[in-house]
Amino acid sequence: MNTYARRPSSKDIARLAGVSQATVSRVMSGHPHVREETRERVLAVMRAANYQPNAMARAMKTQLSGTVGVVVSRITNPVVPEILQGLGVQLSRLGRHVIVWNTDSDGEDGVVSAIRQSVVEGLVFTAARAGSAALTAALEHRVSTVLLNRTVVDAACDQVSADNHGGAERLARYLVGAGRRRVALVNGPLDRSTLREREAGLRAGLAVTGLGIAREHYVSAPFVHEVFRDSAMRMMALPEPPDVICCGNDVIAMGVLCGLRASGRRVPEDVWVTGFDGIEMAGWDLFDLTTVRQPMDRMVALAVERLVARQAAPERAPELTRFETELVVRGTTAHTPATH
Amino acid sequence: MNTYARRPSSKDIARLAGVSQATVSRVMSGHPHVREETRERVLAVMRAANYQPNAMARAMKTQLSGTVGVVVSRITNPVVPEILQGLGVQLSRLGRHVIVWNTDSDGEDGVVSAIRQSVVEGLVFTAARAGSAALTAALEHRVSTVLLNRTVVDAACDQVSADNHGGAERLARYLVGAGRRRVALVNGPLDRSTLREREAGLRAGLAVTGLGIAREHYVSAPFVHEVFRDSAMRMMALPEPPDVICCGNDVIAMGVLCGLRASGRRVPEDVWVTGFDGIEMAGWDLFDLTTVRQPMDRMVALAVERLVARQAAPERAPELTRFETELVVRGTTAHTPATH
DNA sequence: TGCCCGAATGAATACGTATGCACGCCGCCC
DNA sequence: GGGCGGCGTGCATACGTATTCATTCGGGCA
Known part of the structure; x- marks a missing residue:
């Protein structure tokens, strides 16, 4: 041979x-x-x-590269691999390859040039701000585009997300109903639509019963574990510490839990903690985190469906779909004086 | 316009x-x-x-697609995103795009067809067994290939890994020197060279002082959190429970820690625990895990360097490089009766 | 028997880029 | 002053595939 x-x-x-x-x-x-x-x-x-x-020759002829781009931020957030895994399964089943960009570390240049050079025939944004250069480029070049777990108002593309506002509102009602009164919020950067919506929902849910979030019980910080950890420690050292710390997502909550552990506070005896996302790790015994779960599998499946549908019919009107969330109550908010 | x-x-x-x-x-x-x-x-x-x-036309002409494939298994293991982030930084700097395959969920078919259709001009394997179809295809088709964090004996490609054997040996000496005598090992599937080498190193290190691992103190199981969790619980319920549980990697150790928490055992008072990898999460207060760290950043950088070097000189003799590891002692093995 | 239609196939071309070859020009050196 | 070499450029072609157009052939129907 x-x-x-x-x-x-x-x-x-x-x-x-x-x-x-x-x-x-x-x-x-x-x-x-x-x-x-x-x-x-x-x-x-x-x-x-x-x-x-030869895939390249075929791609040149058909103008279809057979690859789909996925734009993520902070790939080290465990929710991202869960999304990537789902997308990988769905897209490989369709014979598409998946190119991944991590905008936090790589910037947006790679995405933009890939779009302009026709490297990808579709794009899934898991990270996108309103003015994002990559999103703008994608829409300008008429690449089939879907926002997953992110929403951008008036963006001319399909969007698949969870009902973050409603989920957070429901969470607020649960907490208030269980007797919590001094609610704190530790959040990430508010350029994430997800985190914005969750914050708004929480505030709305509290406002119904006349509650609010005290200034010293609120933080919006960049995604750094130690920052969330220290925020929790600082809040608990206040004259009036919170009786529950809500967090913009599960990873933030893990940082908060670490801060509480480091300062010797007990959960849920001294303070409750909640997350948002429903990642698998949140259910581990060491976290046992109460959270709001979004049906990520179904969201991913719909995103892929929309992606290929738009390729077939580019002029179809964009749709925004929100999935219902589910409150998952675990040990970080248990009523009973647990051994936790 | x-x-x-x-x-x-x-x-x-x-x-x-x-x-x-x-x-x-x-x-x-x-x-x-x-x-x-x-x-x-x-x-x-x-x-x-x-x-x-037009990237496709250029690719057809030059036979260079500008994309590099990364093959991973279990993308939800936090060590994988850390690797992907590093590879993304390095490769996007070189103007390459990164296609990711998760063999656990997608299988190897996508990789193989991508190789045979010239979709990728280079491959980084973070998951590969000796007989792996993808690795075989890559070498047959003379695609520039690097094994990262995996070794395959006699594979005709560059390999970049850590000194797993030596690191585990050193860990064994540390544990024995600190008075541990009943050493348990909870490991993952042994088709991973990494886990195999670590196990061999640990056994070698123990053997020096005449110690071994009791049959009931040993587990090699598929990567499922609950399995590791239950293994720890079962071992601690033995008439002669171990005084330290070593784990094949950090994620396994986290499962073990969860099992200990669930069964009310205290760490390190009742039993010590160690991991391997040195992922960032291992340092979080809730884990505070003693582990063996491999210099992943430098490993990734070298892997990329080797990848492009091989493209330039395909006939160069393959090299295997192993990086020194570092023992990171944390709370799960502290001598002093800590409050942990 | 003649005609028409559809099935099956080949010839030719196009996609967008990279590159070998040829050609003209200029400056330098003998 | 003539030859020579190197620079700057254009022409032509090749990469491997998809697709349009043309051609052939066979069968059914009038």
Whole structure:
């Protein structure tokens, strides 16, 4: 076997099968007007020669690269791998490859140039602000685009998210109903629509019963574990510490839990803690975190569905879908004086 | 502005600048034999027309797709995002895009077909067994390949890993020196070279002082949180429970810690626990996990370096590099009766 | 028997870029 | 002053596939 020979092309297959290159192409694409006998002969030669079409050449011809881009921020947040896994399953099933950009560390340049150079035929944004250069470029170049777990008002693309506002409101009602009165909020940067919506929902839910969030019980900080940790410690050292610390997402809550552990506070005896997202780790015994779960699997599936639907019908009106959330009560908010 | 016009090609630029398409191509690739005045005229036209070369056409011509594949298993293991982030930084700096495959959920088919269809011009394997179809395909098709954090004996490609054996040996000496005698090991599947090497190193380190691992103090199980959790609970319920539970990696250790918490055991008073990897989360207060850290940043950087070096010189002899590890002692193994 | 339609196939072309080859020009050196 | 070499540029072609157009062939129907 000559391992140095170049890979066979459709021309080689054609020659070996005694047909034209066009026929080989038709066999590949399942064209109807090919005689059964011819088709089988060509397929036999393909198998024998171990033929695989050249993806680049095909992409140039069809203007379809077969790859979909996924834009994430902070890939080290465990919710991101969960999303990536889901997207990988769905998209590989459709024969698409997945290119990943982490805007926090790589910036947006790579995404923008990939869009402009037609490297991707679709994009899933898991991170996008309103003025994001990458999102703008995607829409300008008419690349099929979906926002997943992020919303941008008036963006001309499909959006799939959870009902963050409603979920947070429900959480507020639960907490107030269980007797909590001094509610704190530790949040991440508010350029994330998710975190904004959750904050608004929480405030709205509290406002119904006349409650609010004291100035010293509120933090919006960049995503750094130690910052959330220290915020919790500082709040608990106040003359009037909170009786529950709500967090913008599960990872923030983990930072808060660490701060409480470090300062010797007990959860839930001294203070309650809640997260948001419902990542798998939140259920581990060491966290046992009460949280609001979004049905990420279904969200991912719909996002992919919308993505391919838009490729088929580019001019279809954009849709925004929000999934219902589910309150998951665990040990960080238990009523009973647990051993936690 | 006509947003429906097709993207300008190098031919369009050539026409507008009054030069041949070849000259445009030469300007793009920084060819030396282009007059300064001409170059600037072409560049001006490019800017005016917002020209971006078509990546697919370029890829077909040069046989270089500009994308590098990364094969991972279990993307939800936090060590994987840390690796992906590092690879993303390094590779995007080189203008490469990163395609990610998660073999646990997607299987290897996508990787294999991508290799055979020339979708990737390089591959980083973070997951690979000896007989892996993807690795075999990569080597057969002479794609530039690096194994990162995995080793496969006799594989004809560069390999970058840590000194797992030595690190585990050192860990064993530390534990024995601190008085531990009943050492348990909770490990993952042994088709991972990393886990195999760590186990061998630990056993070797213990053997020096005549110690071993009792049969009932050993587990090798698939990667499921609950399984590790239950293993710890079961071991501690034995007539002779271990006085330290070593784990194949940090995530396993977290499962073990959860099991100990669930069964009311205290760490390190009742039993010590150690991990391996040195992921960031291991340092969080809630885990405070003693572990063996591998210098992942430097490993990633070298892997990328080797990848591009091999592209430049395909016939260079493969190298295997192992980085020194560092024992990080934290609260799960503290000598002093801590409040932990 | 003649005609028409559809099935099956081949020839030719296009996609956008990179590059080998050829050609003209200029400056330098003998 | 003539030859030579290097710079700057254009022409032509190739990469591998998809697709349009043309051609052939066979069968059914009038």
